[in-house]
Amino acid sequence: MANTSDFKNGLCLQLNNELYTIVEFQHVKPGKGGAFVRTKLKSLTTGKVIDKTFNAGVKVDIARVERRPHQFLYQDTAGYHFMDDTSFEQVMLEETLINAPRLLKEGQEVDILFHQETGKPLSCELPPFVALSVIYTEPGYKGDTATKTLKPATLETGVQIQVPLFINNADVLKVDTRTSTYAERIKK
Numbered sequence: 001m002a003n004t005s006d007f008k009n010g011l012c013l014q015l016n017n018e019l020y021t022i023v024e025f026q027h028v029k030p031g032k033g034g035a036f037v038r039t040k041l042k043s044l045t046t047g048k049v050i051d052k053t054f055n056a057g058v059k060v061d062i063a064r065v066e067r068r069p070h071q072f073l074y075q076d077t078a079g080y081h082f083m084d085d086t087s088f089e090q091v092m093l094e095e096t097l098i099n100a101p102r103l104l105k106e107g108q109e110v111d112i113l114f115h116q117e118t119g120k121p122l123s124c125e126l127p128p129f130v131a132l133s134v135i136y137t138e139p140g141y142k143g144d145t146a147t148k149t150l151k152p153a154t155l156e157t158g159v160q161i162q163v164p165l166f167i168n169n170a171d172v173l174k175v176d177t178r179t180s181t182y183a184e185r186i187k188k
């Protein structure tokens with residue numbers, strides 16, 4: 001058991017027989033009335049984000065979870081297959097448990113969140129940024145940089161994102177996995 005003063009981003013809670021992780025929280029002390037904590041909680045089973053307000057000092061159940069590094073092996077009709085870096089055991093996950101499945105490439109390092117009591121995988125998180133090369137994009141025109149015009153580019157995993165005009169084929173890009181957007185071009 002813990003109380004609201006122990007809240008931090010990423011903390012896993014058990015509410016109404018379901019597991020949630022804290023995405024965002026804010027302690028509020030209004031001029032009139034008691035203090036409270038406003039939170040955004042993400043369900044680890046459905047992926048939905050809900051808003052929940054707790055009175056200050058309320059006791060909550062903390063769920064014990066463990067992050068283990070894994071390596072992405074391959075995808076087939078059964079799901080996505082990962083290998084534990086330390087024990088070499090393989091785990092198969094459904095697409096719904098992965099935060100950005102379209103940005104996964106073979107050999108990619110990820111963190112899989114496991115419930116300690118049941119050993120069940122809860123979610124799979126890619127690093128905040130991944131490096132992916134451009135397979136195809138239309139050529140840009142020299143000097144056409146006055147506006148922030150974007151063009152579509154197909155990456156090595158098959159996903160299509162919007163990139164600036166100066167990006168060419170075979171460029172390696174840093175892609176944000178949280179939003180699936182272009183971050184910057186990586187120098188060769």
